[in-house]
Amino acid sequence: MPIRSPLTAEQRTAAETMATRTFIVAAPGSGKTTVAAERFGVIRYDSTLDARRILALSFTRSARGELAARIRRRWGSRALSWPQQALTIDTLHCEILMFLLRRRVISWMGGHTELTVLDTWRGQQGARLMSQGMGYRRIAVLCETSVYSGSLKVTRADYHIGTKGDFEKHLAAGRCTHAEVRQVIAAVLDRAELRAEVANYLTSTTKAIIVDEVFDANELDLELVRLAASAGVNTTLIGDPWQALYDFRGARPELVPQLVENEGFESFPVTTSFRFKTSGMVETAEKARAGQSIMLDATSDPTECDVVLSHKWDNLWTGPACVLPLSFGRLDNQTDAAIALLLDRLIQGHFGHSAIYADEAAAILGLDFDVLRSNGAVMGSILEVLRPATPQAATAAITALRAILRVLGSPSRLRRLPKAGEAVQQARLLAIARRMGESHLVPGMTVHQSKGREWPVVGVRLGKAELARLAAGLEEHRFDDRVLYVALTRAERKVVLC
Numbered sequence: 439m440p441i442r443s444p445l446t447a448e449q450r451t452a453a454e455t456m457a458t459r460t461f462i463v464a465a466p467g468s469g470k471t472t473v474a475a476e477r478f479g480v481i482r483y484d485s486t487l488d489a490r491r492i493l494a495l496s497f498t499r500s501a502r503g504e505l506a507a508r509i510r511r512r513w514g515s516r517a518l519s520w521p522q523q524a525l526t527i528d529t530l531h532c533e534i535l536m537f538l539l540r541r542r543v544i545s546w547m548g549g550h551t552e553l554t555v556l557d558t559w560r561g562q563q564g565a566r567l568m569s570q571g572m573g574y575r576r577i578a579v580l581c582e583t584s585v586y587s588g589s590l591k592v593t594r595a596d597y598h599i600g601t602k603g604d605f606e607k608h609l610a611a612g613r614c615t616h617a618e619v620r621q622v623i624a625a626v627l628d629r630a631e632l633r634a635e636v637a638n639y640l641t642s643t644t645k646a647i648i649v650d651e652v653f654d655a656n657e658l659d660l661e662l663v664r665l666a667a668s669a670g671v672n673t674t675l676i677g678d679p680w681q682a683l684y685d686f687r688g689a690r691p692e693l694v695p696q697l698v699e700n701e702g703f704e705s706f707p708v709t710t711s712f713r714f715k716t717s718g719m720v721e722t723a724e725k726a727r728a729g730q731s732i733m734l735d736a737t738s739d740p741t742e743c744d745v746v747l748s749h750k751w752d753n754l755w756t757g758p759a760c761v762l763p764l765s766f767g768r769l770d771n772q773t774d775a776a777i778a779l780l781l782d783r784l785i786q787g788h789f790g791h792s793a794i795y796a797d798e799a800a801a802i803l804g805l806d807f808d809v810l811r812s813n814g815a816v817m818g819s820i821l822e823v824l825r826p827a828t829p830q831a832a833t834a835a836i837t838a839l840r841a842i843l844r845v846l847g848s849p850s851r852l853r854r855l856p857k858a859g860e861a862v863q864q865a866r867l868l869a870i871a872r873r874m875g876e877s878h879l880v881p882g883m884t885v886h887q888s889k890g891r892e893w894p895v896v897g898v899r900l901g902k903a904e905l906a907r908l909a910a911g912l913e914e915h916r917f918d919d920r921v922l923y924v925a926l927t928r929a930e931r932k933v934v935l936c
């Protein structure tokens with residue numbers, strides 16, 4: 439077994455407690471993920487003979503990946519061998535739903551017991567971008583013990599299915615998204631007899647759950663945690679209320695203290711931060727948490743930064759040309775996807791890893807990402823077309839891009855977009871071209887993407903309103919302030935304005 443890392447007394451107490459309901463609250467860089475990984479092994483390798491799994495849970499794929507990597511690094515690769523698992527909570531929802539279907543506790547349209555669960559309806563038959571006030575979207579409802587289709591007013595812009603026929607065709611084919619899974623699980627947890635089935639499933643399969651970043655949990659996630667804890671599953675919750683960022687997933691950080699109190703969790707604060715290596719950073723992080731005014735210095739040389747962060751992707755693209763953002767953001771059409779793949783080629787060349795959403799872009803275009811990668815020279819040749827950074831070069835590049843994707847096997851025919859759409863794509867290509875002339879590029883990403891990570895020097899691109907919030911003093915209950923807080927606390931040595 440690998441040698442144990444030197445944990446502080448606080449960290450060790452939290453990781454090794456015999457308590458069965460454990461709540462670990464910790465500041466940035468104080469070792470939340472370190473303690474989560476440690477506790478996983480402490481419970482996994484304790485002396486009790488128990489064949490049930492230890493389940494490490496987080497809320498996004500990247501956070502799950504980071505937690506799994508830390509567990510393996512600390513305890514060796516066998517630490518996560520079957521039945522032990524590190525999952526996103528959405529995957530746990532799917533697992534529970536399919537258990538209920540297989541056991542015929544509830545039934546799905548068409549009698550399916552295995553489902554294809556998509557991230558989004560986007561690209562599926564009948565799906566369109568619907569925003570608030572655009573009528574009703576279809577949802578999954580549970581009547582008695584059968585899943586049917588129902589409807590609900592659109593309250594948040596997203597790709598939804600509005601017509602009953604299209605929606606039911608998907609359900610009858612055993613196809614849904616995580617949203618429908620959550621709708622059904624929420625209905626299941628509302629019914630005592632079905633809730634008891636879930637409790638039985640959890641206690642028979644799972645000895646302990648360790649939930650990292652618990653302040654990103656939504657109401658349903660917390661209800662599942664409550665059920666697991668009250669059913670006797672050893673439950674550890676770890677997080678920092680200042681770092682709750684998943685509002686779009688319905689995160690309800692304010693409900694966590696209530697759950698902790700009502701269910702009798704024992705609290706273990708972990709206070710020493712190992713991230714901050716300079717007195718300046720210690721002071722900045724302390725002031726931010728205390729709601730005191732913060733003034734950041736602007737850098738005259740952004741290449742001194744190891745990363746540049748911003749709330750929104752657009753804000754990174756309008757910044758210095760030496761900052762290469764890892765994405766343009768959400769992919770709304772096939773041309774967006776094509777340009778994301780071109781950006782991926784540039785990012786691969788510079789940083790040796792993928793652009794964010796590159797695999798999603800390949801999927802939208804019906805391309806095999808690995809085949810695309812092995813044809814990297816083709817994308818490289820389009821970047822060369824773009825290099826002069828003129829409008830003519832951008833037009834030539836986009837024309838070549840559309841033609842080449844067909845050659846690479848994309849079944850999609852990338853049509854010209856309406857004039858305004860084409861102008862956006864031209865501007866994006868020119869923004870890529872401008873970066874190609876830079877000798878030193880710094881990666882740019884959103885604060886959401888930076889969560890859980892750290893760099894020596896962090897640049898932040900802030901607007902007037904954000905600077906005003908920093909000057910006024912941050913408040914934990916304000917979502918935008920928490921985004922700023924996470925951005926500031928990614929730096930080990932220095933955080934500067936870019």
Ligand SMILES: Nc1ncnc2c1ncn2[C@@H]1O[C@H](COP(=O)(O)OP(=O)(O)OP(=O)(O)O)[C@@H](O)[C@H]1O
Pocket residue numbers: 444445446449464465466467468469470471472473678712713889890891
């Ligand atoms: N006891 C320790 N001794 C030395 N270094 C430590 C110790 N505990 C954690 N670290 C280091 O501190 C850094 C932050 O740890 P970790 O990522 O676990 O913190 P975190 O609280 O999860 O961070 P975040 O607030 O970003 O989510 C890592 O580089 C980790 O290796």
